[in-house]
Amino acid sequence: MSQPALTRSLQNLERGLGVTLLDRQDMSPTAFGEAALRFAVPAVGGFDELLRELALLQGRETGGLKVAMGPYPADISGSRAAGRLSSQHPKLAIALRVCDWSEAIRDVLENAADLALAEISEAEGRADLETEVVRRAQGRFFCRAGHPLAGRKRLALSDLFDYPLVGPSYPARVQAVLPKTYGSFGAFDTGRDRFNPRILVESFSVIRDIVLNSDAISAFAPGQIEEELERGRCVALPVVAPALRLNYGFIVKRGRTLSPAARTFMEAVREIERTIPG
16 A cells, blocks of 8 residues: 555544544554554454455365264264264364353354254254254163162162262253252252252263262263173163153254354264164
8 A cells, every 4th residue: 555545544544533543743653543453453353364264164175163062962973073074174173162051052152163062952942043953862871880789670760869970961851850959969950950960070981980980870872881881891770761861963053154064064973873773
């Protein structure tokens, strides 16, 4: 830009703002100019980032994908789908966050995640979200071999309440079958409308390690602990609680356009889920 054009642009900006931005004697910003710079620099940078994102959204080879995942879908299909996507498109930057369903919903609404793969009970029917069911399946409880309940042939759900439950928080739909007061198993948090296990964990690999090394109990889905069951390290407990079903899927902010990378990730999850029994 030539100096006369620069001068005219500066004068037009000053007239529009109604303040002097540049001290003409020493050619330094005034206090108003310093304030304008603080806002101008990120604004210009944000516009550059917008142009970059528009270019990246036209393909899967570069750019980024951010996914918030619950611990169960992450262990069952989400992590594998991300690995498959990375193998196909190695220049794609992928950020995965394993968290509970409420944080996954928040990430989607705040644009901190492109989509979520998590429990959808609290997201279904919301006007600001779109959901797609990926899996509904009956969960089972398990414990370590040698646990006091391991040899029992018949158990009621209440028999488990004397032992710590380890896992993520459970949504409001389980309220009818789990304890209302805080005990060894955990308790329903009426303020946040959820059940919190005694040991709150948001990673299934950590859940499995805790169960193997304590008297804690947790839930699993078909296919998750097959190796541990075959090797006799874990025992599936004979308890069926219909309310404690897996109910997870995709959560997307309504009206937000998904990138090609996000759509490819979702298709990879669907393909993996079709190979999993139950």
